[in-house]
Amino acid sequence: MTDGIGTMTQNNSANKTVSLNDLTSQMVIQSYSGFPGKFRSMDKATSEWVKHNFKGTSIVAEREGKQLEFPVENLNEGDTLLRIQKFPQTLERLLIVNDKLINELKSRGFTKFEVKIVNKPTNAVQEKRKNSVQKAEKLIQQVKESIEVRDKASFAVESLMDNGRKGKANTKEIISFVDNIITNSSADAITAIASLKQSDQTYAHCVDVGAIFQVVYQKLIENMKVKNVFKDGREVLLSSFMHDFGKSKVPKEILDSTVRFERDSKEMQMMQNHPVYGAELLANMNMPSYIIDMAHFHHIKMDTSMASSYPDSIKWDDVRLEARLIAIIDIYQALVGKRSYKKSWAPPAAMKFIDNLAGVEYDLDIWNEFMKIMGRYPKGSAVELSDGSQAFVVSVPEKDLSRPSVVIVRNASGEDLKHHTLVDLEVEKDLNISKEIDSFETFGDNVIELFASLQVI
Ligand SMILES: [Fe+2]
Ligand SMILES: [Fe+2]
Structure with a gap:
């Protein structure tokens, strides 16, 4: 089977290699594997551009006739890019296929990708998330009103x-x-x-x-x-x-x-x-x-x-x-x-x-x-996640009691956030609750006011 434009090649049971024109919103990109000519024997400016825009990824490149894998920051002038892979969560926007991303990829000349077909269309996942955010907002509002x-x-x-x-x-x-x-x-x-x-x-x-x-x-x-x-x-x-x-x-x-x-x-x-x-x-x-x-x-x-x-x-x-x-x-x-x-x-x-x-x-x-x-983590519990961030539990999960939805209040560097991202741990399998934390010791005596003022996004 060829993997030219218009065909899909089964790469392994989970992933497929597709061309730009075959990308659909039911796919999540796993790696980039087709590049325009300027990524062959790259000049300095191009390698710097890759380092900047794909920070945190891993690169497969040809260097002096050998195929090597290394972190993107080790990319050199003269390398030929073969694959960009292992994207961190911060670059999720470069993976979830939508019209905006397709246009961006087209303008940059990227041609081939390894993708995972998601069981549910991405918009169903987005719908679930929207629902969870609304439920969290309702809980926060009710907490505010119920204190008195x-x-x-x-x-x-x-x-x-x-x-x-x-x-x-x-x-x-x-x-x-x-x-x-x-x-x-x-x-x-x-x-x-x-x-x-x-x-x-x-x-x-x-x-x-x-x-x-x-x-x-x-x-x-x-x-x-x-x-x-x-x-x-x-x-x-x-x-x-x-x-x-x-x-x-x-x-x-x-x-x-x-x-x-x-x-x-x-x-x-x-x-x-x-x-x-x-x-x-x-x-x-x-x-x-x-x-x-x-x-x-x-x-x-x-x-x-x-x-x-x-x-x-x-x-x-x-x-x-x-x-x-x-x-x-x-x-x-x-x-x-x-x-x-x-x-x-x-x-x-x-x-x-x-x-x-x-x-x-x-x-x-x-x-x-x-x-x-x-739930094992009742609503209102404070927890630390495996990436070091700290969050409040806002839901009781339906299937796995150890994976509720949480709202992040402090990032891994210990900074208090202004807007609080909801993470549904039933969906985000890369993150776990690493431990429960004492909310009064961590956030002070006004922990309920903090909870009642959360801005969930
Ligand atoms: Fe009692
Ligand atoms: Fe009693």
């Missing part, structure tokens, strides 16, 4: 507990905030805020747990083919907001104490009574059994003999799915949140930690579903 919604809801939880302490608790106080979260679809944003803002141990904790529960529950029961026990969305949020309602029977100075109590201390026993108190209070308010159970059983571990499993004398088999799920969300939020006696964990580190306890302390099936919905 979350703060107000935390105050409402605090006031509910204060009133509960005086025997005057009324869920009406909190229902308007529940409705606010539902109307503004803030729950998803609050799960990201939980990663970005260090919450306290009691009030914002309840709001974050509630928001995460609402986001996860519906999908989880669909995936597990289990029936929804709740009457409506309002009840889903309210029940999870109230899981620690028993804490309203714990004196405020113990509840808000910055000291970590000894295991057998009176204070610790009081704290550990909060599930029983909660069940009593909710029963007195005529709440349905599943809401009472969520408050009663959310600290029960699979191994009920553990000191961290309370109250005693409850069998794991009697703990319903809703309480097992809230237990997982409770520990996740407790790790990610700030406590006076510990700093907050990066969300991916919290996910890894609980992953090791799933099947031992926490329900394995529910955990696996939870992780599919939240």
Whole structure:
């Protein structure tokens, strides 16, 4: 088979060699292999031009009768160019075939290319990217709008507990905030805020747990083919907001104490009574059994003999799915949140930690579903990529949980960017997440403001 103009030659199973006239938008160029006469025994100006315009590539050239491969910067006067290959990502515009590139290649006289045929037309990939950018912009906007919604809801939880302490608790106080979260679809944003803002141990904790529960529950029961026990969305949020309602029977100075109590201390026993108190209070308010159970059983571990499993004398088999799920969300939020006696964990580190306890302390099936919905790198997590740049996670990937979409905020040289490129790691296979990073240490205390002001491109 010839590889002259108008024919395509199979070079290997993935790549084909084509002439300029055969380039289409369904191709991505892998290397340039046909050049006009001036690239034969090049003069100095031509070799400098190649070095400048193809920075970072590798060259195959003929030098003194030998065929050699070397980095472009080693190109010499007198070399005959045979191939330009191994393009870095920064030269992507010279690879993705479109009308502009074809015209440019024509004007330069390049004649032959090795190409990869992309399965999906390039515009479908572009469409997917546009979609991801829009979703990221929506998340950022919702985070911006939900910061206040979350703060107000935390105050409402605090006031509910204060009133509960005086025997005057009324869920009406909190229902308007529940409705606010539902109307503004803030729950998803609050799960990201939980990663970005260090919450306290009691009030914002309840709001974050509630928001995460609402986001996860519906999908989880669909995936597990289990029936929804709740009457409506309002009840889903309210029940999870109230899981620690028993804490309203714990004196405020113990509840808000910055000291970590000894295991057998009176204070610790009081704290550990909060599930029983909660069940009593909710029963007195005529709440349905599943809401009472969520408050009663959310600290029960699979191994009920553990000191961290309370109250005693409850069998794991009697703990319903809703309480097992809230237990997982409770520990996740407790790790990610700030406590006076510990700093907050990066969300991916919290996910890894609980992953090791799933099947031992926490329900394995529910955990696996939870992780599919939240991702290994929950939204709002800060990560470092394999090229050294730093980014925020903005999506939960559908297939590979370790490859979400991320928005780059700081480049590999440590410079803060003004415009923030979205990278879909499910598409950009050359990049990986190399590690999670502590967003507060890396970006400072105003990390949520930084996230809320991202300009995604
Ligand atoms: Fe609790
Ligand atoms: Fe809790």
